[in-house]
Amino acid sequence: MIEVYELSKKFGDFCAVDRVSFSVPEGVIFGFLGPNGAGKTTTIRMLTTMLRPTGGRMLVDGHDPVKEQYQVRRSFGIVFQDPSLDEELTAFENMDFHGVLYGLPSWERRQNIEKLLCLVELEERQDELVKFFSTGMKRRLEVARALLHQPKILFLDEPTLGLDPQTRKRIWDYIKDLNQGQKLTVFFTTHYLDEVERAADQIAIIDQGRIIVNDTPSNIKNKTGSSSLEDAFILLTGKVIRDEDPSAMDRMRLRRKFRRKR
Amino acid sequence: MNVIYIIWLRQLKRDLHSRAWIIAAFGQPVMYLLALTFGFGPFYQKASGLNYLQFLVPGVISMGIIFPAVLSGMEIVWDRQFGFLKETLVAPVSRFKIVLGRILGGATLALIRGMLVFIFCLALGFRIENTALLPVAFAWMFFIAVFCASIGTVIGSLLEDIQSFQLMMNFFIMPFFLFSNALFPLDRLPQGMRTIVSLNPLSHGIDGLRGSLTHGFFFGAGADLCVLGIFTAILFILASYLFSLIEP
Numbered sequence: 299m300i301e302v303y304e305l306s307k308k309f310g311d312f313c314a315v316d317r318v319s320f321s322v323p324e325g326v327i328f329g330f331l332g333p334n335g336a337g338k339t340t341t342i343r344m345l346t347t348m349l350r351p352t353g354g355r356m357l358v359d360g361h362d363p364v365k366e367q368y369q370v371r372r373s374f375g376i377v378f379q380d381p382s383l384d385e386e387l388t389a390f391e392n393m394d395f396h397g398v399l400y401g402l403p404s405w406e407r408r409q410n411i412e413k414l415l416c417l418v419e420l421e422e423r424q425d426e427l428v429k430f431f432s433t434g435m436k437r438r439l440e441v442a443r444a445l446l447h448q449p450k451i452l453f454l455d456e457p458t459l460g461l462d463p464q465t466r467k468r469i470w471d472y473i474k475d476l477n478q479g480q481k482l483t484v485f486f487t488t489h490y491l492d493e494v495e496r497a498a499d500q501i502a503i504i505d506q507g508r509i510i511v512n513d514t515p516s517n518i519k520n521k522t523g524s525s526s527l528e529d530a531f532i533l534l535t536g537k538v539i540r541d542e543d544p545s546a547m548d549r550m551r552l553r554r555k556f557r558r559k560r
Numbered sequence: 561m562n563v564i565y566i567i568w569l570r571q572l573k574r575d576l577h578s579r580a581w582i583i584a585a586f587g588q589p590v591m592y593l594l595a596l597t598f599g600f601g602p603f604y605q606k607a608s609g610l611n612y613l614q615f616l617v618p619g620v621i622s623m624g625i626i627f628p629a630v631l632s633g634m635e636i637v638w639d640r641q642f643g644f645l646k647e648t649l650v651a652p653v654s655r656f657k658i659v660l661g662r663i664l665g666g667a668t669l670a671l672i673r674g675m676l677v678f679i680f681c682l683a684l685g686f687r688i689e690n691t692a693l694l695p696v697a698f699a700w701m702f703f704i705a706v707f708c709a710s711i712g713t714v715i716g717s718l719l720e721d722i723q724s725f726q727l728m729m730n731f732f733i734m735p736f737f738l739f740s741n742a743l744f745p746l747d748r749l750p751q752g753m754r755t756i757v758s759l760n761p762l763s764h765g766i767d768g769l770r771g772s773l774t775h776g777f778f779f780g781a782g783a784d785l786c787v788l789g790i791f792t793a794i795l796f797i798l799a800s801y802l803f804s805l806i807e808p
Contacts, residue, residue, distance in 0.1 A: 346650055371651060382643035384647075395570055396647070401652070
């Protein structure tokens, strides 16, 4: 469903993603892990047509995100790392807006919105403004919205960041159901390794722009001789905290600002 | 078509959900109207023998349109800050349609505000010379709104953060308004000032509106239409282009 070959992205002389190759078969839940600034979000941004790569090739649902943007955009749903709802609209209006953008006819919108809002248990709040929702409710709404146009692939960039264990579990339950029921392919990043252990069929760990492992969770544990994925992760990526380094996005922002000032 | 409509509708809904904004945008032109009519009205009357209110109203209606229209365009910065912009940018729709929907939405909202100011002015004693030209006047109001929403979109696509917002308003939009024919007539201006005001495309929009409401045109309807039309087209293309460069 996703094929990536020698994919690279350079911001100036900083290499955010360095000749990365992997593939995600249809119906697989794929965990994309790595320390902060490792290149996870940059990779997602390239796969989802938001950023042009500087090298390599990719195929998403058989289409090239650089040349066939519209086909690719129609094939996936995405939950961004940061919130992306219109807070001044109601839950229903947010969903409906999305449905129109993706060209769904009105009967299909009504039907799917109702179904999905029930799934994420927001059907009774559908006419409330999103700004009055809690973080967890907003996230659930974003998941529902990403699924509205019945995508084949769901991208989740740290979907459970800052949520309580109950909401995290709930969100994963929905996603796993859809994965099993409709063979939805899921590509996600997270820092919660217990989630990965429970949900992911396959994992790639990326560090400093390069993939260091690509395997099933149990194989990774066996190979490294660790009892948990967390231990394996630390063993593979080291104990150094990466936050001191600006992330690829920050670098880009800084550079852009700097350039403008000159 | 649906896409343009839903983006237009979103702008309207957002606005209806937050009522305070309407009052804020409505308040500014009314304040200008009251202060200037009562402050300068007597002098104007003495100097020209004409009623200042009759002159000022089209300018104040324009003011009621200009500021909200520009602001609506600049809302891109907000949408970017709050993440919603990404949602529209990864959707399988052309950026051109998004820009068109946004500009039309912002212009419609500004037009509604202009109408409110207009009604207020009628209550204050403003008289329309020729009622048959009223639809033409509304068309001019919408035209000014589209022009200003395009300016706002250009600025919004260039700005990176909300902080520069106010700065833009004070040092760019405000002079744009002040150096137009909104508040004073052109006929007795010194040559330099007159040139500046005549070059301001906004003056042509206001002249068009004023012409169809009261005094007749200063530049002429055809000239007004040409100048504002050309500038709007350029700004619209520029806005679409700059918007398409935004990386989500």
